[in-house]
Amino acid sequence: MLQDILPHRLNNEYRPVPPSDDDLVFVFSEKGTNAMLRAFDDNGHLLDRPVTDEYPVIPRLLFPRILDYRQNVPERISSLIWLFSIDDCQVFLDAGPDPVLIPGYAWLPTKLFRRGIPAEFSYAGATAWHLKEWYISSRFCGRCGAPMRPDRKERAMRCTSCGSIVYPRINPAVIIGVIKYDSILLTRYANRPYKGRAMIAGYCEIGETPEQxxxxxVMEEAGLRVCDIKYYKSQPWGFDCGLLLGYYCRAVDSDIRMETDELSEAYWCRRSDIGNVPGTSSLTNDMIINFRDNGADCIS
Ligand SMILES: [Zn+2]
Structure with missing residues (x-):
């Protein structure tokens, strides 16, 4: 999955350090859907079209370094935000207004991070995007409206007037593999750009456990009662500012009553009909593959 980057390691203990020439800078376009980078295809040529299922290259990604900033936009270096490190490489964020495109780089879709290499920098990109969303949403205090400033000791924003502290916002959500005999409940979203196979999913409400x-x-989206709810794996998913918690469970009922506002399709898919699952970066695909290969054992 996206976060599986061994032997590399993303270290996010809060220890800001001054930038060095080889350190990385993540910078995103104003709308946030693009990142500044260079991408090459399998033959080492600059990527000239979007990566799709029909054009399934594994893009090799190159990100700007502090040296690029020193040579092109040195005035922006003092406002860079330290994020974390990947092994010994420090990672910074340029969250300033009017981001400047450095020569040789381009604004390319952040979804390249889902299958780009090196994998550790793709994962760093998704995590940097999540932190960027939090930093730019936390510029002003929600209690009194005064400016917020980064705290010196921990990853937090502190109000310059009332002292209110805001910690990084992470939205917990569950992804659910609902099993009935040798079938799993698969879905498609009704109103989202992603049109591939999905499973029932949703954000945790305040006051409920993930199992609840x-x-x-499952009841809201498919009208099914469930039992034997079992935790599987988790996945930080910066693209949605989320933390995904994967669960399997058994359906008590068989007849699906689909919520049509959320879903365009919900159906029981037999193990033998699952077939090839493209991409292994997401928890959803990992869970579908696990059920295909292990059947109901994944809940026992
Ligand atoms: Zn305040």
């Missing part, structure tokens, strides 16, 4: 979220979401 599982039961509520």
């Amino acid at each position: 979220t599982v039961a509520r979401e």
